[in-house]
Amino acid sequence: MHHFILKRLLYSIPLLLGITFLTFLFIQIAPGDFLDNLRLNPQVSKETISLYEQKFHLDKPFLIQYATWIKNLVRGELGYSFSYKAPVARVISSRALNTLILSISSLIFTWIFVIPLGVTAALKRNKFTDKLLSFLSYIGMSTPAFFLTFLLLYGATFTRLLPLSGMHSVHFEEFTFLGKIFDLIRHLIIPTLVLSLGSICVLQRIMRANLLEALGSQYILGAKARGLSNARILYVHALKNAINPIITIFGYQFSELLSGAALVEIIIGWPGLGQVTLEAVRSQDLYLVMGSVLMGSILLIMGNLLSDCLLAAVDPRIRYEK
Amino acid sequence: MNILTTHNLKVYFSQHRRLVKALDGVDIFLREGLTTALAGESGCGKTTLARTILGFNSPREGNVYFRNTDISLKKNEALIRKNIQIVFQNPFLSLDPRFTIFSTLYEAFHVFHDAKKREAQSVLGQILEEVELKASCLSRFPHQLSGGELQRICIARALINRPSLIILDEPTSSLDVTTASKIIRLLAKLQAAHGITYLFISHNLKILKKISQVCFIMYAGKIVEYGPKELLYHNPLHPYTRLLFEAANHTLKFMPQEQVSPGACAFFPYCKSASDTCKDSPQKKEVEPRHFVYCHNFSR
Numbered sequence: 001m002h003h004f005i006l007k008r009l010l011y012s013i014p015l016l017l018g019i020t021f022l023t024f025l026f027i028q029i030a031p032g033d034f035l036d037n038l039r040l041n042p043q044v045s046k047e048t049i050s051l052y053e054q055k056f057h058l059d060k061p062f063l064i065q066y067a068t069w070i071k072n073l074v075r076g077e078l079g080y081s082f083s084y085k086a087p088v089a090r091v092i093s094s095r096a097l098n099t100l101i102l103s104i105s106s107l108i109f110t111w112i113f114v115i116p117l118g119v120t121a122a123l124k125r126n127k128f129t130d131k132l133l134s135f136l137s138y139i140g141m142s143t144p145a146f147f148l149t150f151l152l153l154y155g156a157t158f159t160r161l162l163p164l165s166g167m168h169s170v171h172f173e174e175f176t177f178l179g180k181i182f183d184l185i186r187h188l189i190i191p192t193l194v195l196s197l198g199s200i201c202v203l204q205r206i207m208r209a210n211l212l213e214a215l216g217s218q219y220i221l222g223a224k225a226r227g228l229s230n231a232r233i234l235y236v237h238a239l240k241n242a243i244n245p246i247i248t249i250f251g252y253q254f255s256e257l258l259s260g261a262a263l264v265e266i267i268i269g270w271p272g273l274g275q276v277t278l279e280a281v282r283s284q285d286l287y288l289v290m291g292s293v294l295m296g297s298i299l300l301i302m303g304n305l306l307s308d309c310l311l312a313a314v315d316p317r318i319r320y321e322k
Numbered sequence: 323m324n325i326l327t328t329h330n331l332k333v334y335f336s337q338h339r340r341l342v343k344a345l346d347g348v349d350i351f352l353r354e355g356l357t358t359a360l361a362g363e364s365g366c367g368k369t370t371l372a373r374t375i376l377g378f379n380s381p382r383e384g385n386v387y388f389r390n391t392d393i394s395l396k397k398n399e400a401l402i403r404k405n406i407q408i409v410f411q412n413p414f415l416s417l418d419p420r421f422t423i424f425s426t427l428y429e430a431f432h433v434f435h436d437a438k439k440r441e442a443q444s445v446l447g448q449i450l451e452e453v454e455l456k457a458s459c460l461s462r463f464p465h466q467l468s469g470g471e472l473q474r475i476c477i478a479r480a481l482i483n484r485p486s487l488i489i490l491d492e493p494t495s496s497l498d499v500t501t502a503s504k505i506i507r508l509l510a511k512l513q514a515a516h517g518i519t520y521l522f523i524s525h526n527l528k529i530l531k532k533i534s535q536v537c538f539i540m541y542a543g544k545i546v547e548y549g550p551k552e553l554l555y556h557n558p559l560h561p562y563t564r565l566l567f568e569a570a571n572h573t574l575k576f577m578p579q580e581q582v583s584p585g586a587c588a589f590f591p592y593c594k595s596a597s598d599t600c601k602d603s604p605q606k607k608e609v610e611p612r613h614f615v616y617c618h619n620f621s622r
């Protein structure tokens with residue numbers, strides 16, 4: 001198992017190199033750089049600018065710049081953000097945490113619903129409950145996320161029950177610890193709903209199909225013939241085998257979750273990685289872009305690795321593969 | 323002595339609004355301690371009969387008696403579970419891939435024996451010995467065993483609560499010839515040791531000849547001929563049985579596509595020796611002692 005994880009981590013290094021190289025390339029291809037803002041400022045002298053250029057090697061050819069970035073990365077330095085006037089590591093670490101909070105909250109929310117809804121739909125196959133769930137999930141699947149966001153924000157404005165944007169209330173610092181958690185949860189509700197609804201609808205259908213397939217399989221028939229209880233057949237045999245394919249989807253879903261989170265963060269004003277990446281790209285804040293893209297990719301790879309480990313933990317066929 | 327009999331068993335399915343008579347008045351009997359063969363081409367209703375005996379299909383008409391108790395009644399289901407087990411064609415699909423062999427066998431044992439895992443250990447070791455497997459298999463997962471070994475596990479699992487009847491639904495069809503004949507020998511050995519009754523479903527007539535004592539030939543949900551194996555193999559009577567024997571090496575495709583006019587012999591559209599009388603339903607006729615056929619050619 002350790003071997004497996006180590007191998008996966010090693011494989012992800014070329015992937016990360018590729019992603020960061022392309023990002024670097026695209027930023028450099030785009031006309032202008034961050035210093036253009038400074039150049040236009042009459043109060044900034046030519047010397048200051050060339051000092052900056054030298055400090056960040058912006059006068060060197062592209063490949064050397066990238067190599068320098070990698071060299072610094074290996075030393076644990078992500079560089080400096082021009083617009084935040086702070087080290088990139090400091091800017092993105094809190095942002096990455098916020099994105100993680102949002103993603104995990106959506107994951108938990110999704111899975112709380114997917115399995116019970118899928119099981120209910122499968123057990124009530126072609127009955128009213130199943131048809132209702134199917135109908136609702138088609139509506140859910142075809143509602144665009146941004147539309148749902150606006151709908152929820154409209155509802156929130158109207159009822160004044162939930163905060164409209166951000167991650168904390170203005171008076172956050174004055175709250176007690178429990179108060180802070182409660183405040184965070186209130187802010188999480190809308191973005192979590194937006195991020196999860198689509199996946200709940202899709203995965204719930206897949207769960208239903210998997211469970212029906214598992215229930216129709218030969219070993220389930222055999223289990224009935226052997227006189228096992230219905231509960232044991234459903235929960236020990238059918239359900240566990242139905243969940244396997246879903247765990248694989250969990251890995252893919254993680255990438256969707258991160259990109260979805262970026263959109264939601266921008267609309268809702270959730271101070272996460274997606275938001276900061278967009279800002280950084282706009283202002284051509286080179287090292288901030290690189291840092292946040294790197295961070296996003298690492299989160300993604302971790303998510304995939306986690307789902308592979310989960311799969312190996314539940315499925316002996318994968319666990320014992322050499 | 324019959325351990326199990328079915329009377330006028332009818333099971334219908336609707337497929338795309340069409341009525342499929344999977345079992346259309348089936349009468350069979352299983353002699354205790356012997357192997358009864360059930361042969362017929364794909365789709366003739368063999369598995370449906372097995373499922374109906376096990377209580378997974380409720381018959382539209384007719385009954386299944388296990389030692390004179392009607393087990394087609396829901397209230398007698400416990401009797402089925404205690405006494406009748408099934409082994410399927412594909413051992414890879416019959417075992418939960420996430421269970422070790424130990425858990426698989428222990429789970430089956432546990433249904434009727436409230437034994438701790440430690441106490442069950444010796445029973446499981448013994449049952450594996452009976453199916454000629456090493457006790458080291460216990461800690462393995464299904465994907466770590468071969469098809470033949472897995473089928474032995476399935477047999478062990480069916481055997482573990484000592485049922486009196488085991489239905490074998492094409493238990494060797496997914497195995498190669500040598501493995502299949504080893505399994506057949508094992509089954510015969512187990513029968514001699516425990517006096518179990520087998521209902522052996524197959525379309526492989528060679529295997530059926532080797533293992534069975536009584537044969538039933540089924541066509542389109544009906545029994546068309548039955549009798550002691552020697553008589554039936556020596557002197558097949560029904561035109562369908564003859565075709566089946568001729569085509570022993572290639573699969574038959576003689577299922578009626580359209581519903582034959584009600585009451586007519588189902589094989590009528592394909593029968594070489596058909597005449598006008600075949601438009602009536604054929605009656606059972608004992609052509610030689612204990613050898614029966616449903617065909618007008620013999621009732622004239």
Ligand SMILES: Nc1ncnc2c1ncn2[C@@H]1O[C@H](COP(=O)(O)OP(=O)(O)OP(=O)(O)O)[C@@H](O)[C@H]1O
Pocket residue numbers: 335336337342343344362363364365366367368369370371
């Ligand atoms: N659950 C079902 N719903 C609808 N039709 C069914 C169902 N089960 C079986 N049938 C139909 O009943 C007929 C008999 O099927 P069955 O599985 O008993 O055949 P079989 O003799 O076991 O065939 P094979 O040798 O291929 O296993 C077939 O026409 C099949 O399509």
Ligand SMILES: [Mg+2]
Pocket residue numbers: 368369370491
């Ligand atoms: Mg079958």
